[in-house]
Amino acid sequence: MDSVLITGANRSIGLETAKQLSEKGLFVYLGSRDLQKGEEVVKELTQNGFQNIKAIQIDVTNAQSVLEAKNLIENEHGKLDILINNAGILGDVPQDSSTTPVENIQNVFDTNFFGVIRVTQTFLELLKKSKNPRISNITSGLGSLTLHSDPAWKYYAIKAVSYVSSKTALNAFTVTLAYELKDLGFKVNAIDPGYTATDFNHHSGPGSVESASSFIIKHTLTDENGPTGKFFSNDIEDESEESPW
Known part of the structure; x- marks a missing residue:
């Protein structure tokens, strides 16, 4: 059984992604x-019929926490098939x-x-x-420098320096990592689930968590011929679903 770790998965899009992947037969480590x-969420999921979901403690800003999560998964499964960096x-x-203090920007970047x-x-x-x-x-469509330079883009006025910059940097990391791992069978992609109604934005987004999670899974569970080093967005109204960087 393939295994997946989803960080920040005890609510919203991460939680829905965990549910959908469980239904597809994967063993899901629900990172919290x-x-x-996390355990309270998994208990409720189990009561509702979901299987093969386990809560795992992981604070992405704490190296020891991340290492302990890695050791636990290694002891239980010996490997990891899918990593979804959602937190x-x-x-x-x-x-x-x-005017935003440097410390505030650093805090967002740390996660x-x-x-x-x-x-x-x-x-x-693993x-x-x-x-x-x-x-x-x-990632987020707000990480696209191309779109941020287009006055006609519907989210052009959203220029939140901490969040936008962190997602642009994440996109750059995705490109460099995908290139480094391209000959090892890895598929590494940046995936924007779209502007989704969650606690994150006070439920102001027009998209649903179900649609967002389905989109993430679509561009994660790809075959050996699938793309790598791409930026997909649920907000792009194009058949390719690719966002400009």
């Missing part, structure tokens, strides 16, 4: 910074470039950018043991 909250924060608002690198580098050893390793970095 607070283990108790992310918005940060304090407003986020004007001229959204450095946290992804920390988790990915720690789990690469991912390399998989026949079809997949890494999906959950």
Whole structure:
């Protein structure tokens, strides 16, 4: 049975992704910074008929926490097939470039950018043991510099420096990582689930968590001929679903 780790999965899009992957027959490690909250979620899921989901404590900003999660999965499964780097924060608002304290920007980067690198580098050893390793970095359309330079783009006015910059940096990491691993069978992609109604944005987004999660899974469970080093967005109204960088 293939295994998947989803960080930040005790609510919203991460939780729905865990549910849908469980239904597809994968063993899901539901990553939660607070283990108790994660276990409460898994208990409820189990009562509702979901199987093969286990809560695992992982704080992406804490190296020891990440290492302990890696050791647990290694002891139980020996490998990891899919890593979905979903954990992310918005940060304090407003986020004007001229006034936002550097410390606030660093705090967002520690989760959204450095946290992804920390988790990915720690789990690469287990991912390399998989026949079809997949890494999906959950990003945002707000990370696209091309779209941010287009006054006609519907989200052009959203210029939140901490969040936007962290997602642009994450996209760059995705490109470089995909290139490095391209000859090892890895598929590494940046996936934007679209502007979704979640606690993250006070449920202001028009999209549903079901649609967002289905989109993530579609571009994660790809075959050996699937793309790597791409940026897919659920908000792109194009058959390719590719977003400009």
